[in-house]
Amino acid sequence: MKYSVILFVDSSIIGGIESHIIALCNLLEQYNIKSSVLFYQDHNNIAFYNRLDNANIDYQFAGGSFFDFYKIIKGLPSSSLLHTHGYKASILGKLACLMQSRRCISTYHAGEQGQGLVYLYNRLDKLLSYFSFNFAVSDILSKQIYKAELLENFISLNNKSKHSINIERGPINVGFVGRLSYEKAPDIFIETAKQFSSEYLNFHMFGDGPMASELDLTAITYHGQCEPEQIWPHLDVLVVCSRAEGLPMVVLEAMSNGVLVISAPVGQLVKIIEHLKNGLLMTDSSTDALVNQLNYLRSLSAEQKRNMLKNAKQLVEQRFSGKQQFEQLNKVYTASLPAFPPNS
Template sequence: MKFNVVLFVDSSMLGGIETHLVELSKLLTNNHISSYIMFYQDHKNQAFYNLLNQENIRYEFLKGNLSSLLKQLKSFDSNTVIHTHGYKAGILGRLVCKITRHRCISTYHAGEAGTGKLKLYNTLDKLLSPLSINFAVSKQIKHSIKNAQLLENFIAINKSQSNSNKFKTGINIGFVGRLSFEKGPDIFCRLAGNMQQHLNVKFHIFGDGPLKGELPNLHNLEYHGLVERNTIWKKIDVLLICSREEGLPMALLEAISEKKFIISSAVGAIPSIIKHGITGFLIQETNAQHFEQQVEKLLAQSEDHTNTIINNAYSTLEKRFSGKQQFKLLKQAYTGT
């Protein structure tokens, strides 16, 4: 059965969902499936558009209203599948697909419930889940959706990377993600503040969000904002994830692919990948003091031990997150076979 896939999203930043869409687009192209990204509206998200252009991924914009969405879906033939990402695209996509009788697939990415309007939208998103075939990127999210399959995030493996890390001469630690409470940028900043006496340790923040204005001015902390992903991995040696809530972060998979050392809180699906002392360092209590202890441990351990842990994580990535198994599940959902 020949079919086309429209990846529907309402995106205003460059984060985990956006990175997932890039990897999904590449996976579909590599398997000879025609697809493109359809934005509900243009949020002037230039960093993401630049990435799509760089990867030669097609995209177009609707006008940000239901009538433009309905008109567009009515123009698609019956072999077009709508695959939604994010709560707004999920809610609107399912309702309009019900009218136009298109097959609707939804991927649930968010592990946090949110507050205020966000909590309301997330609740509505889940209530409407019976109208679509659903995937969740972590077991935790899957358990919150009555009819979802687990579809772990995936990434095109970068096989050209080599690792030889001499952390004793200096180390660059990065926070990559949305600057919001659940991601824990405040914890990252407290850690940087606690380690100002370590002149060989530098901290870097990549991302944007509501807590941007609360970032402290520290001599060992640099804020980069939204930048191209390749720029991030050239600047850091360690990805530090201090999230209070999480699914399966795309930044985690990217960092492992780039052979960066991982220090992370034990939330969401992260413990299924990061085993303490084997594929990274895992923090059971998400606070700056415990993260500092693990950074000190990393600085003290041998280069050979560090590289062994990095290579163990990379091997796990190759086995589980290359996209091969994920494509089988996606194809079944797209075709109904």
């Protein structure tokens, strides 16, 4: 039985989930499977809508009402599968599917627990995982969820990645790319930047989020929210100093684009970054640890750096190009179809 996939999300920013959704739609298209994005409500997330438009991905809005969302799901044919992303969409999607005897598929992305209501919603979402087929983007996260299968993130490979990178002489362009929130630790990145001279390192920050107004941006160049093609050509090194993570899409994108990764040992990154083989691993998520790795970078030979970049790109091509991920997805999608579909 052929199927189509509705990717359900409640999105107000561009982050890892949004990048994952675009990559997933592109992957399904490669296998001639129709997909679209359903937003619970319109948060005026123009940057994300523009990326969907540019990728020719269809999307619609449920109006911010569970009743309206329920009607949309009820009107779908049995061959349309609901795949949720993010705790709010996951909770609402499971409830609607339960009420209609549908199967729900959920991907769990968040490596952080959150605080206040976010913490409670995350807890509820994990408790409700009993009622869905579940994917998790990291081993640690998969152990917190009922019968979750590890599904590592993936990207569309960039065949036009830059062939030369300025990691052999100064100044080197070091970047933070992501949401400006506590778990992503932009404060660690900025405190590190204050300890280096611009003769050797230039620090750049790409992204937006709740901490934007709290940060002292004088030691860095702040670019705000940018399209991927505006980021990678201008960076030599990506820093991931997060306090919590799953598997950030930006790490795979950096590796594919010939950008060296320095990462904190969090989430699935410890299973991907091999110190000195395809990147550098910090000892922990702290300013001191990041300073140490940036200083260590200076001591490495040009050949060592080139080998790390080569190994990183090969890893993405072999493991994160989407082929094995589609096999996992297709197996679960097929199992989610009704055993006896109606004649209509």
